[in-house]
Amino acid sequence: MSAVDSVIELIGNTPLVRLNSVTEGLDAEVWAKLEYMNPTGSIKDRVAHRMIEDAERQGHLKPGYTIVESSTGNTGTSLSFMGTLKGYRVVIYETTPGKMGEEKKSLMTGYGAEVKTISPKEYEGLGGVPGAEVELSGRRICLALEKSDPTVWWARQFANPSGVEAQKETGREILEQTGGRVDAFVSSIGTGGTLMGVAQVLKGHSEKVKVVGAIPAGSKKEMKPGKPYPKTEIQGGIIAEMVMTPDLIDDIVQVTDGEAVEMALRLWREEGVFAGMSSGANVAVALRLAEEMGRGQRVVTVMHDNGDRHLTTKHYVT
Numbered sequence: 001m002s003a004v005d006s007v008i009e010l011i012g013n014t015p016l017v018r019l020n021s022v023t024e025g026l027d028a029e030v031w032a033k034l035e036y037m038n039p040t041g042s043i044k045d046r047v048a049h050r051m052i053e054d055a056e057r058q059g060h061l062k063p064g065y066t067i068v069e070s071s072t073g074n075t076g077t078s079l080s081f082m083g084t085l086k087g088y089r090v091v092i093y094e095t096t097p098g099k100m101g102e103e104k105k106s107l108m109t110g111y112g113a114e115v116k117t118i119s120p121k122e123y124e125g126l127g128g129v130p131g132a133e134v135e136l137s138g139r140r141i142c143l144a145l146e147k148s149d150p151t152v153w154w155a156r157q158f159a160n161p162s163g164v165e166a167q168k169e170t171g172r173e174i175l176e177q178t179g180g181r182v183d184a185f186v187s188s189i190g191t192g193g194t195l196m197g198v199a200q201v202l203k204g205h206s207e208k209v210k211v212v213g214a215i216p217a218g219s220k221k222e223m224k225p226g227k228p229y230p231k232t233e234i235q236g237g238i239i240a241e242m243v244m245t246p247d248l249i250d251d252i253v254q255v256t257d258g259e260a261v262e263m264a265l266r267l268w269r270e271e272g273v274f275a276g277m278s279s280g281a282n283v284a285v286a287l288r289l290a291e292e293m294g295r296g297q298r299v300v301t302v303m304h305d306n307g308d309r310h311l312t313t314k315h316y317v318t
């Protein structure tokens with residue numbers, strides 16, 4: 001690897017690694033893209049970088065502004081990193097009280113953000129919803145701040161098209177790294193940005209590629225390809241568009257907390273892949289697909305974040 005002028009240049013171009021132990025007995029191959037190799041340890045560096053630079057270009061984000069976001073931790077960390085590097089004040093609303101380990105809070109404050117914890121009362125009633133919908137209570141606060149203060153820029157990760165654009169690059173890297181030989185792709189859905197961006201590129205390459213999303217089991221809100229998903233000022237965005245885009249997503253399946261955590265721990269021990277719990281869920285689904293698809297087939301998935309932020313609390317949260 002060549003020397004670079006700034007750590008920002010280290011975003012993306014992550015390695016793709018074959019899984020050799022958890023796949024034992026399967027004829028199909030499973031490959032994992034190590035997104036935790038990004039500077040802050042998650043795929044969200046790609047997204048924060050693109051959202052901030054697009055907003056600056058479009059004139060929505062100017063010197064002296066405050067960046068706000070509601071986050072379970074990774075986007076918050078990436079925005080803290082990119083935002084403070086560029087001289088902005090960054091305020092993150094932590095949205096999964098009790099589920100976000102202290103590590104994530106420390107990462108965000110370490111990168112220079114202010115982290116505000118939402119009271120359990122504001123969080124009430126939001127349990128058991130899919131993916132990044134757990135961020136709803138924080139998004140309400142961000143919307144109010146954006147409306148009341150013109151110097152506040154809310155990144156709106158759940159609806160920001162720059163997030164999908166950033167993930168198209170992930171898709172292009174996968175095509176390059178596999179020489180275009182990909183038969184299936186799996187990703188957990190939070191905002192839906194990873195799945196949608198990568199799916200657009202892979203399906204553009206070959207409509208035969210199978211694209212499958214994963215969400216935490218027990219999700220009360222149904223998320224299925226072709227089924228309209230609620231869309232409001234604080235909800236729906238990318239997911240609503242993704243599920244209604246014809247021939248993009250083949251299936252969305254549920255994964256239990258236990259299954260995700262068990263697979264993540266196997267990845268640590270058996271593969272030396274030190275990824276988070278959603279990565280465990282991704283591999284659990286990739287293995288189901290590999291079993292169905294058989295010999296000569298290749299399933300690719302992403303390791304969304306680093307295991308370091310899951311040491312004290314282990315839950316499948318996206």
Ligand SMILES: Cc1ncc(COP(=O)(O)O)c(C=O)c1O
Pocket residue numbers: 072074075132188189190191192193194195276278279304305317318
């Ligand atoms: C750990 C983790 N896994 C998976 C995801 C899902 O990614 P996306 O928001 O692109 O759907 C996220 C973010 O929401 C995440 O932080």
